[in-house]
Amino acid sequence: MKIAVAGTGYVGLVTGTCLAKIGHTVFCVDKEASKIAQLRRGESPIYEPGLEAEIVEAKDAGRLHFTTDYAVAYRQAEVIMIGVATPENTDGSANLQALYQVCEQIAASITSPTLVVVKSTVPIGTNDRLAAYFDQLLGDSRKNWVEVASNPEFLSQGTALRDTLQAERIVIGTESQEAADILTEIYTPFDQPILKMNRRSAEMVKYASNDFLALKISFVNDIANLCEAVGADIDEVTSGMGADSRIGSRFLAPGIGYGGSCFPKDTKALHWLAEEAGYTLKTIRAAIDVNEKQRFKLMQAARKDIPLFAGKKIAVLGATFKPGTDDLREAPSIPNLQMLLNEGADVHVYDPVGLPNLENVFGSRLHYGESVASVLQGADACFIFTEWAAFKEMDLALFHTMREPRVYDGRNCFSVKAAEQAGLQYYSIGRARVGGAVFA
């Protein structure tokens, strides 16, 4: 099938590439000419393991095309998928400007009936409103030319290809059998379970799934904080909880809170949407509140040892919102780095892939290290914000190159026992403190 994909961010680019891989002819559209030029050279504008090789393969096979000329792409396509960003407005609601702009471009371009598939995460009811908007844009002469379907995506950054090629489910929300049949035909080669429902339910599946996972993380963080207060160990607790298949062990890792471009935005968007509908989602409100506070756990613990950060050398390991990505959006590291700088600390950061993006945020206010060893040397304290494998596997003896081996680990990279054996002063989330606080 001939498919156009609007937007070459994580959703659009990965979707387009995977659809081309399974045999469809795909035209990826983006308004940014530099991105399209890069993609035409076979370079991925986003950091995603394995993606560039798949782009090159599909492009060389003649099935994956990149263009800024939306009119040509939309006119040729039997199906148009939209994967543009729906960022957060200041009040927490979803910003749908890019989505509506693409719809206007589609209405201005198509010359025959077309199925428009919304993959972007959108508030419940958006697909219905888009359908009405298309009718208005297309007028009486082209009435009912556009059928709108919802088809949310569930890919995670860092594992986006696997999540798409081996998805646990494909959710299709349609209001007509014809639209459901076309989407089924597109996805059949993936050989994955297809769940069919109406558009509003499909939109809700996306929010409810992300918000449930965010809630699970905030719940485990809440319990981890309590473990610290009452002397239980969160690792032991989650191993006991996770063994119950009704609970499951995934998304049960405590830390300094969830970040990224999805969970923070989608929890706030659903909460906002519920308030608009006259209903308060108390569980999601709690998940948001716990997450806001959780981000500052390391600083709270460190203040007990270091009352004044001014002039102190602080080593920071990890800045991205999780390993496997260079994305810093809503990363817990950002407000912490800001606070350390505001308090006059001399901050040295190392991240395996996130430093160029970090430099775009902080410029020369931070020192960017070339290795773990280079930032630790002579430091008064070390903060760990991301659980990169390189940190989890490092030789703990390296911490003894610091002025004091004080480590505040926001992602529980090491076992308490290993930290003890290595002679560290070690604070982690939901577990016993090693070495004790100096000014507690």
Ligand code: UGA
């Ligand atoms: C998330 C969802 O997992 C995807 O299913 C969804 O498609 C995507 O959002 C989206 O809406 O586009 P992503 O934001 O890439 O994917 O990242 P996750 O792996 O879900 O991690 C989110 C945050 O939760 C990270 O900061 C991570 O460190 C944190 N986390 C995750 C924990 O603190 N504990 C855990 O046990 C798991």
